[in-house]
Amino acid sequence: MAVKALYDYRFEPKDTEDKFHGNQLVYVGWDQHLMFCAPHCVPLPPDMPFGALVREVLPGMYDSHPDWAQVNWGQVEWIVDNKPFQPDMEKGLRDQGIGHKSLIRFRTPGLNGIAGAAS
Amino acid sequence: MSAKRMNLREKYQRMTRDLAWKPSYQSEDDIFPQAKYEGIIIHDWDKWEDPFRLTVDAYWKYQAEKERKLYAIIEAFAQNNAQLNVTDARYINALKLFLTGVTPLEYAAHRGFAMSGRNFPGAGPQVSSQFQSIDELRHAQTQIHTISHYNKYFNGFHDWRHMHDRVWYLSVPKSFFDDAMSAGPFEFVTAISFSFEYVLTNLLFMPFMSGAAYNDDMATVTFGFSAQSDESRHMTLGLEVIKFMLEQDERNVPIVQKWIDKWFWRGYRLLALVSMMMDYMLPKRVMSWQEAWEMYFEENGGALFEDLARYGIRMPKYWEVSVKEKNRLSHEVWSVFYNYGHAAAIHTWMPDENEMAWLSEKYPETFDKYYRPRFDHWHKHQKKNGRWYNNTLPMLCQTCQIPMAFTEPDDPTQICYRSSDYEGMQYHFCSDGCKDIFDDEPEKFVQAWLPVHQxxxxxxxxxxVPEVLEWYHLKHGQDNLEYLDSQDRANWLRWKGLTEKAEAVLQKAANE
Structure with a gap:
């Protein structure tokens, strides 16, 4: 469908990648941990290795959660843009299909939030 | 000279319909360029009925009387320092959210109805729109007077106009209204007069004004009741405009239904802020969000849509999702403000034991199971390690602009993720309702000014955060953060001559 308008209604999208100073926006959500009320949004270099995201970015978001220290990274299930995902820790984000405004979710089996209540 | 007195009907005819004329040297299409492009077909504008038959002289006389009384009460409120009579200074935060969120919308409504009054070709809706435009301007003014009074004593009110264009959560009401104002005149009145004022306004005004009365805030009660008496006229306009479009041509039905679907969902998402006020921000609670939704939407709204069924109109799409969400909405939204209380112009806090008991009682299926463990954790964290905040910015819904905090309709433990691809870019949504709205008019919503992306x-x-707060014109450590450590609370205790213990006793008594 299209907007009904009195003239040709076309405007530039507000959040194209070129506006983020060399970064791309990436969204990150930790399933079953709703103490963090919503997924996060961060600008990251497209060539950042996935391993750097895990080691350097995620702790700043999540290490205040009591489950964080117990995460077994070998067992984590990743979902990128709603599809199961096997990350390559060495490869850059973009090179493995994580683009501007991609959504990265992860699940930590056995760790289901405070009191197991998805918090 | 003795003139014969006109009866109401004659007067209405003379002062509304008779003021219109048929243009002779310009075409109607040129004079009213917005009248047709939305696809609404009107055969006879004279079929428009105004049940109030309001004329300008009556309006002036009646409103002037009302204003005189209203301002006398606001003046007396100020002279008696009646702000000190509210139940507890936490209450003021509900007021901050309401007055900074809604007052600019009243002004926007004033502009919107001036535009619809200009753009409708019929004299009846022109006049109704113009009266409502003046009403909305008066409402904005009385609310600004109330802001002005509370601003002398409490933080967070000082630059509401500036904040409205910048602060992340105020982008929710702002973008709601911008969406309506940038539509055509028929969609605008369907959005504001029908979906918001007729279907949903009771949920904004009734709980909020009773909340003000329960919490002894007479300034707010006063402007609330003054506005409420205009609301009945606005609601009538809302219903009238819908029936008029539906009766004029049956080709209008699917267009109107689409707008009702869109604006029900937009309005419902906006009211998520009200759910949190009702369940968390009123020291003395009136009713729960769930109870209010059952009474004002499920019962009253259900009856309304039964009436409209004869025109071929059904319940708004996704109404059943709103029912599934009713026992978690306020808890999810309060969590958002608790997470990001360092970036807001209101204070946040954890409910105390009595309040938690109230929440358990009102939400037996969800509160103890999903939210109490989270709150207990935050409580403990606050005692041991200081107040917890979320230090990474949230992902927002492209349509409603609220952080993506809402959960799957059938699973309160799973964030609801929806997305669409449009011209090579991904867009994310909190719900099917918000996704459908985007998919219907992507060209409009790709322009959304999302605070986090900005x-x-x-x-x-x-x-x-401190730099952004400065840009918001908020003072770090004064307008934001935890209520317990706030200047507002320190002042409150001092003014009331209260010890912390006495404060706790009073807070407990509020709900007994």
Missing amino acids: IYQGNCGGAS
């Missing part, structure tokens, strides 16, 4: 683009004063 911060990362470098358009909001800097990348750190």
